[in-house]
Amino acid sequence: MTSPTPLSRVSSRTITTARGRTRLLSSGDPAGPLVVFVHGNVSSAVFFTETMAALSPRYHALALDLRGFGDAEALPVDATRGLRDFSDDLRALLVHPDVGAEGRKVHLVGWSVGGAVIMQYAVDHPNDVASLTLLAPMSPHGFGGTRDASGAPCSPDHAGSGGGTANAELKQRLADKDAGEESAVSPRKLMNQFYFKPPFRLGQTREDELVAEMLKIVVSDDNYPGDLTTSPHWPGVAPGTRGVNNALSPRYVDLGGFARIDPRPDVLWIRGADDAIVSDTSLFDLGFLGQIGAVPGWPGAEIYPPQPMIAQTRAVLDAYRHAGGKVREEVLPDVGHAPHIEAAEVFNKLLDGFLGER
Secondary structure, X not given: OOOOOXXXXXXXXXXXXXXXXXXXXXXXXXXOOEEXXXXXXXXXXXXXXXXXXXXXXXXXXXXXXXOOOOOOOOOOXXXXXXXXXXXXXXXXXXXXXXXXXXXXXXXXXXXXXXXXXXXXXXXXXXXXXXXXXXXXXXXXXXXXXXXXXXXXXXXXXXXXXXXXXXXXXXXXXXXXOOOOOOOOOOHHHHHHHHHOOOOOOXXXXXXXXXXXXXXXXXXXXXXXXXXXXXXXXXXXXXXXXXXXXXXXXXXXXOOHHHHXXXXXXXXXXXXXXXXXXXXXXXXXXXXXXHHOOOOOOOOOOOOOOOOOHHHXXXXXXXXXXXXXXXEEEEEEOOOOOOHHHHOHHHHHHHHHHHHHOO
């Protein structure tokens, strides 16, 4: 009899909560400490299956698909609520009687946008959080259109953030379910060039699985990337009110209040040193792209500098530390935006050690 493969330890089911239907992955001991993984943009819970399989079976690990991603229901995203649609969906899942998490403190692990989602959850429910692991997290001041560590906007309408900043060809290829890599902006190229630091590449079977998950994203004005408005300010587009990318706009997201939550669960911040997505020189930030000449008409650094994403996260976490919270930062060399996949052994050891101390 052969031993089970690690991924066989992760099961999948559908849960319907008061806020909609989602896929829920689970592993480990249902009576053990609860660890919940929250994915980022253009991905799904399946990006965590190998991490969940490697986690000590003494933990009860869960990962959900956020609305409009993976196998979750294609519910609209009200961007004017910032990340609260996602945070509230997570809350509805954790209090669902079939999940068994109500009344228990939860260890939260959030990747990219998911990092900001779990910060929002901690702001909304600080008494219910045992710890936070911020994995290459989006800035607490959103994505795009801010000029300094405090998150001050480059223009009053937050131009350069929101649904209008998504690459039009990528949007179309996601809608067309393009699993190839002929185009430089295909979903597969996006993952291999930016989620991971080249030349890192997964085995073909796992790569195909993750690309298939990316292609499940719902492309619409209510989901990805969302609607837009025009702006008199460079680069000419400003956030609308619907959809994922607008929900990430600093017009609606400001997690500076995370520094003031009480009680203050311990925080582990893990990021890749060569992350090209969440960075002070992000290749997805129009301020930086304008500075290097990739987007025409850039008005200069005095008007529209690159967004200092790492500096913004550090400022909020420094304030959290100064208020009495504990923060540990780990920067993994030669790693991009997905440390849990690119440097799985190192990440798993860091996570296991962090959780084991709490």
